Amino acid sequence: MQLNLLHSKxxxxxxxxLSLHYExxxxIDREFMDLVGLREFQKILVGxxxxxxxxxxxxxxAPAGSKAISLNGATAHLGKRGDLVTIMAFAHFDAATEADAWQPKVLVLGDENQKIIKRPTV
Structure with a gap:
């Protein structure tokens, strides 16, 4: 059996x-993506x-070090500058061999998107 678990957040x-007319x-700042193992073009859920x-x-x-989080295209209607969002990616894991040992990579940001917490080691 496969389980769909949180991969990174x-x-x-x-x-x-915001960029309404983008496709x-x-x-997301490339540095943030790299810290949690998020790939470009990977499907994400945003809250x-x-x-x-x-x-x-x-x-x-987005360029590494830019601290950018930009809502583009239709998603620009779903928030505004200054809103706090949680960005999540999920992955399939084998219940018998992988799921019990899996720990997602989590980055918690502070004011102005400063990195403050990384869990577990990323």
């Missing part, structure tokens, strides 16, 4: 930009803590 990321996706919106899209890399 970026929690309390502050939306820094779509969520732009907006400010308004309760939840939506699926895919990740694209």
């Amino acid at each position: 970026i929690h309390r990321a502050t939306v820094t930009d 779509g996706s969520l732009a 907006n803590m400010a308004n309760g919106e939840r939506f699926e899209t895919y990740a694209i890399a």
Whole structure:
């Protein structure tokens, strides 16, 4: 049996930009993506803590060190600059051999998208 478990999460990321006329996706600082093992074009689930919106899209890399979190395309209607979002990716794991030992990579951001907590070691 396969289980769909949390693979990685970026929690309390502050939306820094909106681009309605972009073709779509969520732009994320490449450094944040690398810290949690998130790949470009990977499907993600985003929860907006400010308004309760939840939506699926895919990740694209913003320049490393930019601290950018940009809602692009239709997702620009689902938040505003300054909103806090949680970005989640999931993966399939074999229940018998992988699931029990799996620990997701979690990055918790502080004010202005400063890295403050990484769990477990990433």
